[in-house]
Amino acid sequence: MSHSFEQDAAHSLRLALIEAQYALRATTDAPRGRGVLVLVSGIELAGKGDALTQLREWLDPRLLKVSAKLPQTFQGQQPLWQPYVQDLPHRGELVVMFGNWYGDLLTARLAGKKKRLSRAAFEQQVADLRAFETHLAHEGITVIKCWFDLPWAVLQTRLDQIDPELQQWQQLHGLDWRKHTDYDDVQAARRLLGDDWVNIEGQHPAQRDVQFGQAVLAALQAKRLPMGRANRRWVDAQIPAALRSPDRQVLQKEPYKARLKTVQARLATLLRQRGDRSLVLVFEGMDAAGKGGAIRRLVAPLDPREYQIHCIAAPEAYEARYSYLWRFWTRLPTAGGLAIFDRSWYGRVLVERIESLIRPNEWQRAYAEINQFEQALTDSGTIVLKFWLAIDADEQWIRFQARAETPHKQFKLTPDDWRNRERWQDYVQAAADVLAHTQQPHAPWVVVATNDKYSARLAVLEALAQHLSTVLAVSSPRGAVDQP
Secondary structure, rough: OOOOHHHHHHHHHHHHHHHHHHHHHOOOOOOOOOOOEEEEEOOOOOOHHHHHHHHHHHHHHHHHEEEEOOOOOOOOOOOOOOHHHHHOOOOOOEEEEEEOEEEEEHHOOOOOOOOOOOHHHHHHHHHHHHHHHHHHOOEEEEEEEEEEEEEEHHHHHHHOOOHHHHHHHHHHHOOOOOOOHHHHHHHHHHHHOOOOOEEOOOOOHHHHHHHHHHHHHHHHOOOOOOOOOOOOOOOOOOHHHHOOOOOOOOOOOOHHHHHHOOOOOOHHHHHHHHOOOOEEEEEEEOOOOOHHHHHHHOOOOHHHHHHHEEEOOOOOOOOOOOOHHHHHHHOOOOOOHHHHHHHOOHHHOOOOOOOOOHHHHHHHHHHHHHHHHHHHHOOOEEEEEEEEOOHHHHHHHHHHHHHHHHHHHHHHOHOOOOOOOHHHHHHHHHHHHHHHHHHHEEEEEEEEEOOOOOHHHHHHHHHHHHHHHHHOOOOOOOOOOOOO
8 A cells, every 4th residue: 555545544534533423422312322332452663552543643532532442351240231332422422442351351262271261161152242233233332342362472572572671572471472372372361252243453553543443434325224023923812910010918917017027037148148149129110019118127127328219200301312221231230239110121012112211122121121221230249139119000090199298208199100000001011011022040039918018018029038048059150260
């Protein structure tokens, strides 16, 4: 490639990048807007940093976000993507991730032979990451993955030319880039990542920069992924009895207090025995079904620093620019944490479905996306348990009236609550569909009849205690470090 040709190509590329960048920016507040995520990985000294520097000069740097995190140690305690969700692009945004989930996965695979991730576990993680990226694509995020490559001989020459004070490059990520075997291990792991990567040749800097810029331009200009024809052959779910007519058994106050004290003590012990395993609890159900009361009894014996309660309402404007799951990804607990969701990601297939806030194929697709999300959590060792608190329409009306007449509870009652009663059967059917499509052994639903508050609270705590007892007695999560 001649010098003048390189200059012409760079000039044309710069104009196209700027135009595409501003066109992307214009979709920030559009319902069908897009974001672009560029994942960067590859051989050290192949010029990743220099290519990004050049890209900054070609683009408006104010509209380019760069995330560069050090590799995270993968121990199977959370999905590989979880540490990076805060850095995902929203609609209208371009993000380049240097440190990303593939870097962590490669580090786990290339660790010492006694600790390295097996090939089978590695390939399963790759499949899980592709499923996650497919969800991002459906939500309007174009993902492009760039691998910067470099021949062995050129890498050695560049190592020879490094300032002695910068020799830490030679041992980056625990690899000795002077050893051909380590280099070969990286290339072998790269092949296991699949063929959906853009290969950037790092040998010739000018060509490398143009090639990287062209890859980013292609992502900026890509159309949002078509929704396709939704699969409309849904399972005809029989509405569970607890949703149609919850049990009206009544428990007296004194027996309730005695049982509550016992189960709270047992539960507190089990929660502290789980070690570094995270716990996610989901509470869904009709308005006034007693979610808040059950949650308060659950956390009563715990230190406030041991848990987080997330009360989920309609998304804020900035949250609506991301995938609908993003605001839940950012609220997930770290290792050993407990997160309780009072309403959750199931709003996608409940209120958003019933109120026609999204297209039918979007909420129909969401069942599989939610299952994949919860599978990723449990695969990484997180314990997930979901509660549907069922109440009948008559009991709900009684509780609404009590709230209206009680000053310190009036804030709980809104015009929307009364309006939602008019859609009672729609909510019952949507709930039945949720239970039919998302009841999974690794993330089960517990349906609790709540016409009697005392019985309901005990049922929630006892079900959680039983689930923890069972789960903690089972083997470690899939994907943990094992032998090759």
